[in-house]
Amino acid sequence: MSETQPAFKLIRAARVIDGTGSPALERGAVLLEGDRIRAVGSEESIAAPEGAPVEEFNYENKTVIPGLVDCHVHLIGMGDGRAGDELTTLPDEVLTLQAARNARTHLFSGVTTVRDCGAKNQTTFRLRQAMEMGITPGPRMVLAGRPVAIVGGHLSYFGVQATGPDECRAAVRQLIKEGADYIKITATGGSTRTSFALRPSFTVEELKAICDEVHKFGKHAAAHCASSQGMSNVLEAGIDTIIHAVHREPDGTSKFRPEIAERIARQGVFVNATLGGGRNRVVTLEKKMQAEGLSEQEQEELDQMRRAHQQRLDDFAKMRELGVQMAAGSDSAWGKYKMGGFQHETDSHVAGGMTPMEAIVAATADSARSCWVQDSVGTLEAGKQADLVVVDGDPSQDIGALWDVADVFLAGDRVDRGNFV
Ligand SMILES: [Zn+2]
Numbered sequence: 001m002s003e004t005q006p007a008f009k010l011i012r013a014a015r016v017i018d019g020t021g022s023p024a025l026e027r028g029a030v031l032l033e034g035d036r037i038r039a040v041g042s043e044e045s046i047a048a049p050e051g052a053p054v055e056e057f058n059y060e061n062k063t064v065i066p067g068l069v070d071c072h073v074h075l076i077g078m079g080d081g082r083a084g085d086e087l088t089t090l091p092d093e094v095l096t097l098q099a100a101r102n103a104r105t106h107l108f109s110g111v112t113t114v115r116d117c118g119a120k121n122q123t124t125f126r127l128r129q130a131m132e133m134g135i136t137p138g139p140r141m142v143l144a145g146r147p148v149a150i151v152g153g154h155l156s157y158f159g160v161q162a163t164g165p166d167e168c169r170a171a172v173r174q175l176i177k178e179g180a181d182y183i184k185i186t187a188t189g190g191s192t193r194t195s196f197a198l199r200p201s202f203t204v205e206e207l208k209a210i211c212d213e214v215h216k217f218g219k220h221a222a223a224h225c226a227s228s229q230g231m232s233n234v235l236e237a238g239i240d241t242i243i244h245a246v247h248r249e250p251d252g253t254s255k256f257r258p259e260i261a262e263r264i265a266r267q268g269v270f271v272n273a274t275l276g277g278g279r280n281r282v283v284t285l286e287k288k289m290q291a292e293g294l295s296e297q298e299q300e301e302l303d304q305m306r307r308a309h310q311q312r313l314d315d316f317a318k319m320r321e322l323g324v325q326m327a328a329g330s331d332s333a334w335g336k337y338k339m340g341g342f343q344h345e346t347d348s349h350v351a352g353g354m355t356p357m358e359a360i361v362a363a364t365a366d367s368a369r370s371c372w373v374q375d376s377v378g379t380l381e382a383g384k385q386a387d388l389v390v391v392d393g394d395p396s397q398d399i400g401a402l403w404d405v406a407d408v409f410l411a412g413d414r415v416d417r418g419n420f421v
Helices: 092-108 123-132 164-178 204-216 226-238 256-266 278-290 295-323 343-351 354-363 365-370 399-403
Strands: 008-016 024-032 034-044 054-066 067-075 111-116 140-143 183-186 221-225 242-245 271-272 387-393 405-410
Touching: 008 387, 054 067, 054 405, 067 092, 067 365, 092 111, 092 123, 111 295, 111 365, 123 140, 140 204, 164 204, 183 204, 204 221, 204 226, 221 226, 226 242, 226 256, 256 295, 271 365, 271 399, 278 295, 278 387, 295 343, 343 354, 343 399, 354 365, 387 399
Parallel strands: 008 054, 067 111, 111 140, 183 221, 221 242, 242 271
Antiparallel strands: 008 024, 024 034, 054 387, 387 405
16 A cells, blocks of 8 residues: 655754855754655754654754756766777767766765766666666756767767867757757867877857857856866857866966956856866775775876876866956866765865865855756755755765765755665
């Protein structure tokens, strides 16, 4: 016999952090009605309507925060170190199954919204179809489908290579027809073997055509930039998010260009710095060093990774000093960075100078703003989707508490995470 679920859920916790940057509310409560947040406030001030059935949750010594928003994932990635050039040789069916596994893992780790920054063919669109049918669980998804690349450019093997403003506009229209929520551009080369990471890819004229076309549809664009000229070009074209934001010259030298950072801030463009992958690698190698020691080659890799990660942290701090807004995005499961570890990005933001509360905002409200979904998710406010995470301890004091997820609520439902730890 099935009984109807109570429409209301009352969640009480030692503290509630709403994601806006306001101080943690001690002994707070959140009232959910169906898939929405009905009210947020102190324990005494929040109650279900008189006589209404209500399911209660009491979390001692725990904190309720908004569901995390990871503005940069690659759902089809394996995170086992294989290059994208190899990943793309796998059949679409295998990649779609991997995407389903990654979506589930990320949800269980506390991420309730992701922006996918590029997949092969129709794989992520098919995953969304399966999720809407209830076949497999996962976070809310903001999808690019295939990234827009030049011939031989970064991620061009995923299926779109465009030349000239007309083909660029056509690519945008085709992706939106297939269900893209935004457009991902690779504005410089990257790890793709036939691309040039230190050089721009599209011309400014082509980038303008892409940005203009996507804005015409009321949607946004995010651009991969592995070197400085790419950032200048996309800023000229009217981009909404800059990904990676690596301050590097065509000869490979690192050089922070304050005029670029100032322009990013002036135009209100978000930066997704993707620091978590480097931190993940450093932490993994340091653990191995302590447990069993490192080979000479691994020690070299660790030294090199530490230097590179520190450089990125320094540039991150300089950009923030000049007023750049940061949105947290992991870039997992690219390279060796498996999904389920978005918290490496929030840890890195604190290592780069943010307070823990600023890092929480960058991983919730600001990340949602950068994905253009702030009207429905990113903060705990009446009327928004009931996406919440419960963590042990107080992440506004110690950002590491975000790793200790006790429960996840998606659209008002407590997610059954099985024996996930
Ligand atoms: Zn990426």
